[in-house]
Amino acid sequence: MSKAVRKYLIAGNWKMNKNAAEAVDLVKELQLEAGDQFLVSVLVCPPFTALESVAGIIEDSSIHLGAQNMHPEPSGAYTGEVSAEMLRHLFVTFVILGHSERRQYFNETDAFINTKVLAALNGSLKPIVCVGETLEEREAERTLEVVSSQVKGCLEGVPEEKADQLVIAYEPVWAIGTGKTATPEMAQEVHALIRGLLKEQFGEVMAERIRILYGGSMKPDNAYELLSQEDIDGGLIGGASLQARAFLKIMESARALSS
Numbered sequence: 001m002s003k004a005v006r007k008y009l010i011a012g013n014w015k016m017n018k019n020a021a022e023a024v025d026l027v028k029e030l031q032l033e034a035g036d037q038f039l040v041s042v043l044v045c046p047p048f049t050a051l052e053s054v055a056g057i058i059e060d061s062s063i064h065l066g067a068q069n070m071h072p073e074p075s076g077a078y079t080g081e082v083s084a085e086m087l088r089h090l091f092v093t094f095v096i097l098g099h100s101e102r103r104q105y106f107n108e109t110d111a112f113i114n115t116k117v118l119a120a121l122n123g124s125l126k127p128i129v130c131v132g133e134t135l136e137e138r139e140a141e142r143t144l145e146v147v148s149s150q151v152k153g154c155l156e157g158v159p160e161e162k163a164d165q166l167v168i169a170y171e172p173v174w175a176i177g178t179g180k181t182a183t184p185e186m187a188q189e190v191h192a193l194i195r196g197l198l199k200e201q202f203g204e205v206m207a208e209r210i211r212i213l214y215g216g217s218m219k220p221d222n223a224y225e226l227l228s229q230e231d232i233d234g235g236l237i238g239g240a241s242l243q244a245r246a247f248l249k250i251m252e253s254a255r256a257l258s259s
């Protein structure tokens with residue numbers, strides 16, 4: 001089977017940037033050029049406080065809406081948290097889970113991320129499950145071991161019939177926000193490993209349908225090379241997603257590779 005079964009997903013992770021008014025301005029710019037094309041899936045993940053305003057702008061376009069986190073419980077005494085159902089109510093369809101910044105600053109573990117992945121799937125949200133090694137782990141040649149254990153831990157108990165709703169994002173921690181990018185070959189090696197793990201867990205046919213994104217300083221000038229790798233099916237883009245021009249250029253690379 002080939003890459004052709006998977007549509008590229010170009011996802012913007014806006015992190016803790018843009019108030020609601022600024023988010024609306026940015027998404028309006030994106031919508032002008034990306035709002036009516038279906039060759040590539042385009043996703044924006046604004047902060048919670050901008051989800052509703054952004055949803056109002058993109059409702060008739062092909063741009064998808066994602067959140068950056070959620071709590072696994074459906075409701076209850078979890079001050080400061082939001083549930084899958086609350087997100088879905090705002091027309092959110094994707095949710096980033098286990099981003100390295102959540103692992104690093106909020107002590108999220110694979111076991112906790114796993115509960116969120118299962119809750120997202122149960123709540124009809126598509127989880128974007130983030131994995132990736134730190135610089136120390138790469139230098140100690142532990143990349144493949146670390147990524148394998150993260151993938152297995154985060155995906156435990158995912159039912160096979162829901163596996164095609166998953167998206168995996170490989171984000172080497174040392175490449176996030178640093179301007180350092182994994183070479184296309186380095187990234188492809190890890191993506192192929194992840195695809196192999198998905199095959200073991202869900203079977204060949206299902207594994208070929210799951211998108212694996214690369215994240216970590218993806219920019220217009222490195223996107224084409226990265227996206228042309230066999231197992232790289234899109235990007236999770238932080239810094240470059242805050243400027244419409246840069247994000248749209250990355251999307252154009254994916255479009256060029258799709259046609």
Ligand code: PGA
Pocket residue numbers: 013171175176177178215216217218236237238239240
């Ligand atoms: P970056 O962030 O593109 O700014 O490196 C990527 C991410 O953290 O998802």
